[in-house]
Amino acid sequence: MRETRKSLAGLLMLVILCVAGCGLWLLHADAWSLGRRSPVLNYDTSQYAIAARELADHGRFGTTFALPLELATHPNPPWPLAVVQPGLVVLEAAIFRIAPRELRIGGRVLGQWTRPDQIEWLVVPIGFTCFLILGASLALATGKLLWHYAPSVSDAERMAAGSVVGLAFLLDPEAQHFAVGGFTELPFTYGFVGALAMLALGHAPRRPLLFGLLLGVTGSFRANMVWLGPMLALAAAAIAPRGGRMRVLAFAFAGLALPLVPWWIYKWRSFGNPGWDLTRFVLWDGVGGRTWFSLFHLPELPRVPTGAAAIGPIAGKAARNLPGLAIAMMTGPRALWIGALGLWLLVADAPRALRVTALAVLACLAVSAALAAASIPWLRFVFPARAPAEAAGILATWGLLSRLPAAVTGPASRRVLRASIAALALGWGAWQTTIGNREAAETSQERGVPSTVVLLKLAVLMNREIPPGEAVMSNLGPTLAWHARRPVIHLALEPEDLDACRRRLDVSHVLLVFRKPEYAWGGWRDIVARPLEARQRPELNIRRVREFISGDGFRVVWLDLGPLPARLASADPPTTTGGPMCGPPVARIPAFAKLAYRSIATLRMNVSPSAPTRTR
Numbered sequence: 001m002r003e004t005r006k007s008l009a010g011l012l013m014l015v016i017l018c019v020a021g022c023g024l025w026l027l028h029a030d031a032w033s034l035g036r037r038s039p040v041l042n043y044d045t046s047q048y049a050i051a052a053r054e055l056a057d058h059g060r061f062g063t064t065f066a067l068p069l070e071l072a073t074h075p076n077p078p079w080p081l082a083v084v085q086p087g088l089v090v091l092e093a094a095i096f097r098i099a100p101r102e103l104r105i106g107g108r109v110l111g112q113w114t115r116p117d118q119i120e121w122l123v124v125p126i127g128f129t130c131f132l133i134l135g136a137s138l139a140l141a142t143g144k145l146l147w148h149y150a151p152s153v154s155d156a157e158r159m160a161a162g163s164v165v166g167l168a169f170l171l172d173p174e175a176q177h178f179a180v181g182g183f184t185e186l187p188f189t190y191g192f193v194g195a196l197a198m199l200a201l202g203h204a205p206r207r208p209l210l211f212g213l214l215l216g217v218t219g220s221f222r223a224n225m226v227w228l229g230p231m232l233a234l235a236a237a238a239i240a241p242r243g244g245r246m247r248v249l250a251f252a253f254a255g256l257a258l259p260l261v262p263w264w265i266y267k268w269r270s271f272g273n274p275g276w277d278l279t280r281f282v283l284w285d286g287v288g289g290r291t292w293f294s295l296f297h298l299p300e301l302p303r304v305p306t307g308a309a310a311i312g313p314i315a316g317k318a319a320r321n322l323p324g325l326a327i328a329m330m331t332g333p334r335a336l337w338i339g340a341l342g343l344w345l346l347v348a349d350a351p352r353a354l355r356v357t358a359l360a361v362l363a364c365l366a367v368s369a370a371l372a373a374a375s376i377p378w379l380r381f382v383f384p385a386r387a388p389a390e391a392a393g394i395l396a397t398w399g400l401l402s403r404l405p406a407a408v409t410g411p412a413s414r415r416v417l418r419a420s421i422a423a424l425a426l427g428w429g430a431w432q433t434t435i436g437n438r439e440a441a442e443t444s445q446e447r448g449v450p451s452t453v454v455l456l457k458l459a460v461l462m463n464r465e466i467p468p469g470e471a472v473m474s475n476l477g478p479t480l481a482w483h484a485r486r487p488v489i490h491l492a493l494e495p496e497d498l499d500a501c502r503r504r505l506d507v508s509h510v511l512l513v514f515r516k517p518e519y520a521w522g523g524w525r526d527i528v529a530r531p532l533e534a535r536q537r538p539e540l541n542i543r544r545v546r547e548f549i550s551g552d553g554f555r556v557v558w559l560d561l562g563p564l565p566a567r568l569a570s571a572d573p574p575t576t577t578g579g580p581m582c583g584p585p586v587a588r589i590p591a592f593a594k595l596a597y598r599s600i601a602t603l604r605m606n607v608s609p610s611a612p613t614r615t616r
Contacts, residue, residue, distance in 0.1 A: 009159040021132045028176040031437040033444045040120040045182040046478035052092035065481040071299040071504035077487035080270035082278045087220030123182035130186035131179035139166030164422040171429025173436025184221045189384040191218025200357040205240035208248040212255020235360040282375045297493035321377035337393025344396035454550045459484035474511040510559040531557045
């Protein structure tokens with residue numbers, strides 16, 4: 001009878017969490033106006049969806065969206081994947097392939113629910129499913145930990161504790177936001193929580209290869225597993241018996257690398273470096289006068305310090321950003337949860353697996369915060385480590401309450417204190433959800449991207465005049481590339497940089513779409529405000545200008561560019577065409593031929609006039 005009651009209580013807990021998760025998801029999707037004012041895909045999620053569509057339709061890792069920076073090494077579409085990670089791409093491509101194109105019942109077609117203008121909805125179930133499963137997994141892991149390490153706790157108390165931890169996660173507005181789009185945060189967090197659960201329950205040292213495989217698959221969704229994975233592998237080795245720690249560490253690292261080897265080979269073949277990732281340049285955003293736009297919106301690789309010279313500037317940037325990020329991480333009861341976890345680690349006489357796991361949770365949180373401070377200091381980039389840390393902190397707070405002396409608190413007082421902690425966690429989550437939905441509704445009114453209907457209309461207009469497969473340049477970037485189903489280059493840094501981009505890939509159409517002219521950046525602001533005057537600037541080579549206002553109030557300026565003028569011989573070294581082995585041709589020839597190649601290039605520089613360069 002005990003097992004029956006436990007099963008019924010667990011089933012009731014899961015039902016509560018699923019119903020609550022569905023309701024919270026619907027509330028946030030409605031506040032965000034998903035699919036109406038707010039497109040299903042945004043800047044980040046569109047890049048994954050485009051790559052997944054290329055994989056599903058053509059069986060290749062590639063994309064039809066590129067930043068001007070990528071033209072420096074791969075001028076022609078489709079471009080290799082220089083930003084996104086493969087996990088979500090493969091998952092979305094599989095869904096695109098297996099999803100039925102039409103719904104039939106009794107031989108009658110009821111509707112084509114995966115039309116090209118609706119297929120982006122297929123990415124939503126990934127985040128939604130991970131959202132619900134994460135809430136349920138945290139609840140079940142809580143019950144399992146209490147059953148394993150605190151057998152005196154009753155079934156009802158375990159299920160209640162699990163429900164509180166699961167609901168606290170579901171009430172997190174960031175988790176709700178990630179659930180309404182094709183983000184990588186929730187799949188990564190799901191694998192990360194699973195790895196922590198294996199550590200806490202002692203499964204990781206017993207199945208080190210499986211544990212490593214879980215880390216590797218999880219790392220295919222976000223690159224920061226390169227930093228977190230070794231820490232978790234060391235934690236598994238620390239839990240193992242003294243004589244078998246090296247074996248556990250070796251198998252964990254082997255499992256971590258195995259799922260990522262094909263991706264590293266792809267990067268090596270495409271970029272000449274298995275660790276190549278354009279997001280590494282984000283480290284220099286805000287350092288030395290550089291900005292995200294100046295780093296990524298010029299058709300040349302940024303010149304940044306390397307080696308030991310790079311440590312100081314990046315460390316200084318992280319030191320400036322870390323205090324603000326730490327304050328955001330410690331708002332409300334978050335400080336209580338994280339502080340309680342650290343205090344429990346110091347005073348609790350717990351089994352080794354629990355202590356090592358708690359230390360790993362805090363270490364991963366600290367490393368994630370440091371990485372975010374060194375790149376983009378947004379709280380969202382700490383979410384995969386923050387979510388399990390807060391769940392562990394709630395459990396640690398309850399654990400500290402149970403250690404209070406009996407002379408200070410009796411059983412009734414302890415129950416009241418535990419209930420107060422639960423009420424604090426749920427009350428804070430409900431309040432944050434209310435604020436998050438209000439902010440989502442306000443943000444959807446002032447989004448910088450037009451509605452889905454406007455994007456589809458722009459795609460139709462372009463497809464009428466521009467041949468299929470011809471690239472265009474636009475500030476809408478990957479969102480336009482998804483809806484127009486054509487290559488799109490993100491907008492150049494300044495209008496004067498158009499020529500440099502066109503020398504890499506000749507584009508004849510530039511589409512500027514901004515809610516207001518002042519929202520445009522740099523010199524594009526004047527063109528959006530006074531587009532007809534732009535034709536008077538001969539260096540822009542504008543042949544025709546069209547301007548109109550969309551149905552949702554966006555200003556659209558369409559620039560038709562004239563033919564690319566002839567240019568004298570350049571001293572620039574030849575670029576690659578984006579073949580399977582990229583990088584300069586010098587990298588793929590013998591050493592003696594490299595010397596001859598460089599000698600010829602030097603001779604060309606001495607006899608050929610060089611094109612003028614801009615000094616930024």
